[in-house]
Amino acid sequence: MTRKRDTTAKKVARFGLLVALSLVLGLMDRAIPLTWFLSGAIPGIKLGLANTVLVYAVYLMDWGSCFLLMLAKVVLSGLIFGSLTAILYSLSGGLLSLLVMLLVRRYPKAGSLGISGLAAASVVMLLIRNPHPSGQMLWCIILIAVACLASLAVFFLLRRHPDFHVISTSLSGAVSHNLGQILMAALVLHTPRLLVTYLPVLVGIGAVVGWLTGVIAQRVMKALHHLP
Amino acid sequence: MRRGHPLFCPFPIPHSGGREQTLPGKPTRPIIFLLIILLISILPASACFAESAAAAALPDSTPEAVVELASAPDAVEAAENTVSPEATENPSAEPKGYVLIQYSGQLGILPLPTEGESSFPLTQMLPNGSISVNLIHLTPESVWMEESTCENHDCIEQGEVTLDNWRDRILGNMIICLPNQVVLELISAEEFRQYGPQDLGSPVIPGET
Numbered sequence: 001m002t003r004k005r006d007t008t009a010k011k012v013a014r015f016g017l018l019v020a021l022s023l024v025l026g027l028m029d030r031a032i033p034l035t036w037f038l039s040g041a042i043p044g045i046k047l048g049l050a051n052t053v054l055v056y057a058v059y060l061m062d063w064g065s066c067f068l069l070m071l072a073k074v075v076l077s078g079l080i081f082g083s084l085t086a087i088l089y090s091l092s093g094g095l096l097s098l099l100v101m102l103l104v105r106r107y108p109k110a111g112s113l114g115i116s117g118l119a120a121a122s123v124v125m126l127l128i129r130n131p132h133p134s135g136q137m138l139w140c141i142i143l144i145a146v147a148c149l150a151s152l153a154v155f156f157l158l159r160r161h162p163d164f165h166v167i168s169t170s171l172s173g174a175v176s177h178n179l180g181q182i183l184m185a186a187l188v189l190h191t192p193r194l195l196v197t198y199l200p201v202l203v204g205i206g207a208v209v210g211w212l213t214g215v216i217a218q219r220v221m222k223a224l225h226h227l228p
Numbered sequence: 229m230r231r232g233h234p235l236f237c238p239f240p241i242p243h244s245g246g247r248e249q250t251l252p253g254k255p256t257r258p259i260i261f262l263l264i265i266l267l268i269s270i271l272p273a274s275a276c277f278a279e280s281a282a283a284a285a286l287p288d289s290t291p292e293a294v295v296e297l298a299s300a301p302d303a304v305e306a307a308e309n310t311v312s313p314e315a316t317e318n319p320s321a322e323p324k325g326y327v328l329i330q331y332s333g334q335l336g337i338l339p340l341p342t343e344g345e346s347s348f349p350l351t352q353m354l355p356n357g358s359i360s361v362n363l364i365h366l367t368p369e370s371v372w373m374e375e376s377t378c379e380n381h382d383c384i385e386q387g388e389v390t391l392d393n394w395r396d397r398i399l400g401n402m403i404i405c406l407p408n409q410v411v412l413e414l415i416s417a418e419e420f421r422q423y424g425p426q427d428l429g430s431p432v433i434p435g436e437t
Contacts, residue, residue, distance in 0.1 A: 042398055043382035043383075043385070043386060043399075043404065043406070044380075044382060044406060067264075083356065083379075083407070084356050085355075085356070085406075085407065085409075089406075092268065095264060095267060095268050096268060098264070099264045099265070099268070130395050132395075133395070133396070134395075134396050135393075135396035135397075136396055136397060136398050137395065137396050137397070137398060140398050180268075185406065188409060189330060189404070189406075189409055189411050190330055190333055191330055191402075191411050193402075193413075194402075194404070194411075197399060197400040197402060198398075198399060198404075201398050
């Protein structure tokens with residue numbers, strides 16, 4: 001995007017394409033009922049396919065275009081699908097995730113290491129609250145532990161393969177999106193206890209889903225010859 | 229002219245290159261991050277402000293609308309008074325648990341019925357002006373959301389909270405309805421005595437009023 005030979009028309013065309021793509025992927029997010037597979041245990045989660053567009057933009061556009069793209073996506077999808085409060089939640093999540101992704105693009109190792117630390121802290125916190133987990137909680141703790149190991153693996157694989165750069169960015173973007181949303185929810189609902197009960201679960205889910213979308217984004221960018 | 233990947237782009241893409249783009253990308257100036265942090269900090273503050281403005285506008289318009297919509301008594305505050313008849317008939321029998329209701333910036337307390345089951349309609353006005361109704365079902369040992377006017381019905385799918393199963397639930401002892409901004413929390417009678425009603429702000433205790 002920032003290359004010298006790009007004309008304004010080309011930039012506008014690519015920007016419009018990305019906004020349309022993110023809206024369509026947001027629609028697909030709503031069509032895939034992730035909550036059904038988990039029998040309604042974890043409310044309000046989705047695959048986050050629209051995040052792949054933002055990851056693509058973070059690597060190939062400058063920060064201003066990324067910010068505009070995020071804003072356009074949040075406002076338009078909020079007006080089409082949701083309500084005013086939905087815009088508020090996704091705007092706080094989107095801002096935080098964009099900020100973190102721009103930072104992690106520069107320091108990829110810090111991103112994946114930080115996420116694995118967060119996941120480890122969540123496992124410890126859940127185990128302190130509930131030393132003998134069973135049922136849903138047990139599966140949830142296993143999931144978060146897997147997410148912790150996965151992001152640790154990304155951290156170690158980053159030395160050898162530049163491919164994991166994108167996955168690290170997507171991972172931390174997804175987790176920080178969840179973090180921003182839950183912060184806003186705790187503020188709007190006046191329940192700070194939400195941070196203790198729900199945040200650990202969202203960190204685990206975000207890391208797993210961020211890995212998936214990161215793989216998708218990395219494949220797409222490689223296929224379009226945007227990656228070495 | 230370079231050919232794209234056959235799976236994604238079978239036709240040749242003019243200037244599709246980008247091999248010269250190296251990782252990591254362009255460094256971003258720190259001032260930009262400061263600006264974004266500022267924006268993030270402004271956002272919650274504006275949300276709080278909008279909420280308080282809506283709360284100030286609430287008392288004028290609420291009562292008639294609430295009555296005709298949910299056939300609940302008087303106003304939002306007085307809506308707490310529709311308790312199960314069992315609880316009011318024998319106040320000497322202590323309930324096994326209490327439900328803390330956090331809604332539109334207020335805290336309400338609802339004791340579980342000592343016998344029988346009951347439904348409690350929680351009616352309120354949201355900051356955007358619409359009126360929401362949540363039907364809360366109470367049994368002597370558990371609570372669940374029976375009916376809701378929100379669009380995704382996540383709160384109904386979260387199932388019931390009993391005095392035993394909160395350790396196994398992912399949301400713990402909470403039921404959250406995000407669109408209607410309602411949070412239910414089930415606590416046992418011991419916890420309720422430990423917290424003390426005085427620590428919970430100015431709660432509404434329907435059984436004693």
